[in-house]
Amino acid sequence: MTSIAVFDSGLGGLTVLSRLQRDYPSADFIYLGDSARTPYGTKTAETVTSYTRDCISFLEQFKPDCIVAACNTASALALPALREDCPVPLVGTIVPAAQECLRESDSKRIGVIATPSTVKSGAYTEVLHRLRSDVSVTSVPCPLFVPLVEEGIFSGDIVDLAIDRYLSELRTQGVDTLLLGCTHYPLLKVSLQKYFGDSVSIIECSDGVSRTLKELLPSTQAEKPVSGTRYFVTDALSPFSSIASVFLKTDVEVEVVEL
Amino acid sequence: MTSIAVFDSGLGGLTVLSRLQRDYPSADFIYLGDSARTPYGTKTAETVTSYTRDCISFLEQFKPDCIVAACNTASALALPALREDCPVPLVGTIVPAAQECLRESDSKRIGVIATPSTVKSGAYTEVLHRLRSDVSVTSVPCPLFVPLVEEGIFSGDIVDLAIDRYLSELRTQGVDTLLLGCTHYPLLKVSLQKYFGDSVSIIECSDGVSRTLKELLPSTQAEKPVSGTRYFVTDALSPFSSIASVFLKTDVEVEVVEL
Numbered sequence: 390m391t392s393i394a395v396f397d398s399g400l401g402g403l404t405v406l407s408r409l410q411r412d413y414p415s416a417d418f419i420y421l422g423d424s425a426r427t428p429y430g431t432k433t434a435e436t437v438t439s440y441t442r443d444c445i446s447f448l449e450q451f452k453p454d455c456i457v458a459a460c461n462t463a464s465a466l467a468l469p470a471l472r473e474d475c476p477v478p479l480v481g482t483i484v485p486a487a488q489e490c491l492r493e494s495d496s497k498r499i500g501v502i503a504t505p506s507t508v509k510s511g512a513y514t515e516v517l518h519r520l521r522s523d524v525s526v527t528s529v530p531c532p533l534f535v536p537l538v539e540e541g542i543f544s545g546d547i548v549d550l551a552i553d554r555y556l557s558e559l560r561t562q563g564v565d566t567l568l569l570g571c572t573h574y575p576l577l578k579v580s581l582q583k584y585f586g587d588s589v590s591i592i593e594c595s596d597g598v599s600r601t602l603k604e605l606l607p608s609t610q611a612e613k614p615v616s617g618t619r620y621f622v623t624d625a626l627s628p629f630s631s632i633a634s635v636f637l638k639t640d641v642e643v644e645v646v647e648l
Numbered sequence: 649m650t651s652i653a654v655f656d657s658g659l660g661g662l663t664v665l666s667r668l669q670r671d672y673p674s675a676d677f678i679y680l681g682d683s684a685r686t687p688y689g690t691k692t693a694e695t696v697t698s699y700t701r702d703c704i705s706f707l708e709q710f711k712p713d714c715i716v717a718a719c720n721t722a723s724a725l726a727l728p729a730l731r732e733d734c735p736v737p738l739v740g741t742i743v744p745a746a747q748e749c750l751r752e753s754d755s756k757r758i759g760v761i762a763t764p765s766t767v768k769s770g771a772y773t774e775v776l777h778r779l780r781s782d783v784s785v786t787s788v789p790c791p792l793f794v795p796l797v798e799e800g801i802f803s804g805d806i807v808d809l810a811i812d813r814y815l816s817e818l819r820t821q822g823v824d825t826l827l828l829g830c831t832h833y834p835l836l837k838v839s840l841q842k843y844f845g846d847s848v849s850i851i852e853c854s855d856g857v858s859r860t861l862k863e864l865l866p867s868t869q870a871e872k873p874v875s876g877t878r879y880f881v882t883d884a885l886s887p888f889s890s891i892a893s894v895f896l897k898t899d900v901e902v903e904v905v906e907l
Contacts, residue, residue, distance in 0.1 A: 554806065
């Protein structure tokens with residue numbers, strides 16, 4: 390039985406989880422949302438690395454075949470330092486999402502939107518330029534997007550104003566591909582697509598992460614679909630289970646743990 | 649020399665600190681913002697109590713004359729359990745702010761706005777009714793207000809829409825007094841006053857807290873004004889020092905600590 394562990398600061402990683410559940414129907418999943426310390430994306434590398442280490446330690450006890458950091462801030466700031474000590478493959482979002490982006494973009498004018506910490510790290514700009522030197526990358530931090538998603542506000546006036554506040558310049562620049570460099574942002578995708586129009590391709594990290602796992606995991610084709618998922622959070626008050634149920638289109642039972 | 653320690657989950661407690669600096673010009677201050685784990689107000693009593701205990705333990709080492717929990721969520725959820733073990737007086741916001749509110753209100757129709765955790769605790773409703781049985785209290789959680797303030801967004805379209813999203817019913821009900829039951833909210837006071845109009849009195853926790861300290865602390869009248877403040881945060885990335893400098897109208901040097 391293939392077992393995949395996925396973690397995020399909160400709800401955002403569910404956008405990756407749901408994609409992996411679809412692509413790996415016979416795998417078992419463990420999901421951890423660090424809701425007691427969310428958000429990560431407005432905090433420093435030191436803080437995020439410490440929190441990420443706790444998440445990985447917790448997930449290791451389940452002996453998964455791999456651990457997915459479904460959090461761009463953790464992937465950008467913490468994973469390089471933590472990969473060495475992790476006994477199982479540790480998959481982040483940055484390289485997979487950057488590769489996906491380059492596959493999609495014709496003009497090689499790419500916009501990356503992410504949390505302040507991910508943008509500040511320069512991780513996406515660095516990887517995109519390493520993979521292809523002639524690419525033009527504009528990165529924009531959107532600090533209010535995570536609180537909006539964590540509050541279950543995915544569309545409407547406030548979302549539209551927040552999008553316009555952060556992204557009016559990027560829209561004017563005329564990118565052809567927009568990378569959602571935070572796993573919370575796909576929940577705002579409909580509003581973002583409306584704002585940028587259909588000529589802009591919007592890329593989610595989950596596409597790249599799923600492709601990366603295909604190369605990493607043993608083939609699960611022959612296995613019978615008996616997939617199950619356990620959900621853990623570090624704080625119970627967040628609207629995690631209600632939003633997760635809506636998002637994953639199934640009831641979600643959440644266990645609260647201390648890291 | 650009187651020494652006053654003040655803590656909050658982040659920036660909000662500065663609204664209390666600045667008031668106390670004005671009212672106690674010869675006191676020394678220590679301020680702690682737990683920016684690595686902000687916000688508190690969307691988290692459970694267990695989580696908030698654990699974080700509050702860490703803040704108090706850190707501040708105790710300075711042997712202050714009192715510790716002020718300039719955070720309504722911590723005051724509502726954690727202080728009753730922690731007061732017993734604290735070697736110095738521990739002052740919260742709930743009772744002082746409720747008393748201030750009753751002094752101000754004529755109609756005794758009071759609106760309380762606060763974080764989801766503070767509202768869920770029922771602390772303000774309970775205390776207001778205990779102090780005066782014929783009062784009518786309506787409490788409304790406003791989860792986006794703290795992220796807005798922590799991002800330095802105090803006015804404008806997004807703030808106005810967020811206010812209208814949460815408070816249109818409260819405005820219709822016709823309260824005469826609005827208690828800002830979160831120390832971040834005074835930074836939105838101008839926008840809130842515009843929305844509610846001048847007939848509604850807006851009460852900040854800092855008024856009540858300052859009055860409470862007068863009864864608690866030895867008179868500092870005779871002391872020479874030599875006040876100083878040390879600022880500590882648990883994460884350095886937040887716009888704490890820039891916003892604090894604007895808000896306190898003086899440059900602020902911040903030390904980063906681990907709790």
